[in-house]
Amino acid sequence: MKTCDNTSVGIVITEHQGRYLMFDRATFPPGTAPVAGHIDNHGTAEDAARAEVEEELGLTVTGLRNVTGSWRNNPCRRLPGTRGTGHDWTIYQATVTGDLTPSAREAKNVRWLTPYALQELADRTVAYAQGRLTDAEFKAAPGIELVWMQWLAHISAIHISPDDLLRVDRLSR
Numbered sequence: 159m160k161t162c163d164n165t166s167v168g169i170v171i172t173e174h175q176g177r178y179l180m181f182d183r184a185t186f187p188p189g190t191a192p193v194a195g196h197i198d199n200h201g202t203a204e205d206a207a208r209a210e211v212e213e214e215l216g217l218t219v220t221g222l223r224n225v226t227g228s229w230r231n232n233p234c235r236r237l238p239g240t241r242g243t244g245h246d247w248t249i250y251q252a253t254v255t256g257d258l259t260p261s262a263r264e265a266k267n268v269r270w271l272t273p274y275a276l277q278e279l280a281d282r283t284v285a286y287a288q289g290r291l292t293d294a295e296f297k298a299a300p301g302i303e304l305v306w307m308q309w310l311a312h313i314s315a316i317h318i319s320p321d322d323l324l325r326v327d328r329l330s331r
Contacts, residue, residue, distance in 0.1 A: 162239035165197040167207045168249045168309055170225070171217075178276050178315065179215070179254075181265040182300060186235045189296075189303025190267075190279050196234075196245075203248040211252065215268065216259030222250045226312045231331045232305040243331075249309045273315065276302075280316040283307055287325035304330035 170192045171179040180190050193207075193214045200206035208219045231244040260268045271279070282301030285291050302310065307326045310316045318326070 160236045162234055162236040162243075162245070163196050163198055164239040164241040164245055165203070165206075166194060166234075166245040166247050167197060167203050167210060168247060168306070169193040169207050169211055169219075169222075170249065170251045170309075170313065170315065171211070171215075171254055172251065173270065177270040177272055179268070180271050180276070180279075181214075181260065181268040183303060184262065184264055184266045187233070187303055187305075189283070189300045189306070191303035191306045194306075196236075204250075207248075207250050207252065211254060214261050214264045215254075216261075217254040217256045219252050220255050221253040223252075225249050225251050226309060230305055230308065233331070247305075247309070249313075251313070276310070277316050280307060280310065280318060283326060284318060284322045287322060287329050 178192065180192055182190050193210050195206065195210035197203055197206040200209050204222055207222055211217050211219050227248040229244060229246050233243050258268065279301045283304065286296040286301060304326055307318060307323065311318050311323060
């Protein structure tokens, strides 16, 4: 099994109508999220962002803007790295071109979500964090992937109270 490099990129893709390109993870961790992946041997965070968008969705990045990031104690499916469990995240907003050709290994249910639909998924994740949904219910019909709640709230793509954000953060460890 691979060892985590403790670095990750996340790429929020929007289009001219303000919709978000999201998908359900085909692998751990469960949830709906934008493109993300380890930096690994891609070189820079920007190089990794471009490579992950191509790998997961078959699209070409035409523009990248760094919008946020920091260390998060979120687990991944790899063995813990030298810094333990977690990732130093770099989050971008991106513009893309090309024909959407999702990787069946990485993504399922790829779709463009309106801000309202994205908020509905965030509310489902909050319900899970509040204990109103079981693990099985969340996995069967996921909301936003736990680690993404912080990033999407930071860029004002979703709205969540500070208390609920803390509840979600505790679950993501």
